[in-house]
Amino acid sequence: MITYLKGDATSPQAKGNKIICHICNDLGRWGKGFVLAISKRWPEPEQAYRKWYRAKNDFELSAVQFIQVDSGIWVANMIGQRGIKTGSKGPPIRYEAVEKCLFKVEQKASELSASVHMPRIGCGLAGGKWSKIEPLIKKVLCENNVLVYVYNFE
Template sequence: MPGITYLKGDATCPQAKGTKIICHVCNDAGGWGKGFVLALSARWAGPETAYRAWYATGDGFAPGAVQFVPVERYIWVANVIGQRGTKTGSSGPPVRYDAIAKGLQVVGQRALELGASVHMPRIGCGLAGGQWAKVEPLVQRHLCETGVAVTVYDFE
């Protein structure tokens, strides 16, 4: 069973051979303009365009849902809806751990189908306000324990 590999670097430049999925957390409010998504958009237009179209149609757009966007021959971006809104409110930060868990299950299934490794920043822990101590076990359970290799990037 593979564990999580931690690297200093840019998750939009995954360090592995073969097929790769870049996984990140999106909000359910249609907002794309702060945090890790800026790095994605600077590299590829597709993930933002696909997310905005998905939000506009509402087709399957819900917490825990995942949209896979091919960006290069062997690279996919997984837009995971794991955040409620964009601001901390009376119900706490926007992160939704249950939605991230559900999304990671879907990402894990796709990774196994594609024979892909998964690459990510510390999802749900930036603007979403989550705690890595709560997200890391979800990554372990839904990706690593199913045989998916995971690399987490800390941007310098």
């Protein structure tokens, strides 16, 4: 089950280890949307993402980078977006890539005994629909007993 909360996903409301998930694009661009809230709180996720992009080793759709930003808090940079603009193939979101990213998050969450926290990922600049993202989260995370918290920022 997903627990919906009002608040800021960069201030996760749970005990124990926590992973904050968000969607990144495959162009190495960081500067709009939820990433601004992350950067305002911690510089490391943006620095790691930019370094990862420049290295080009495994920087591709469905890849995930985990950055520990505090005691018991990790940020998951999930590449689930092709480009940054809607084009002939629709919005930038790539649901298959998001699902693969979530499997990696599930593994890390299980390893750390962590809960997972996020805004409505993929539904802002990526152009995705929550009606397609939510079932992926339930299937991959909730059905594997990972506690999930989705934040509605107000």
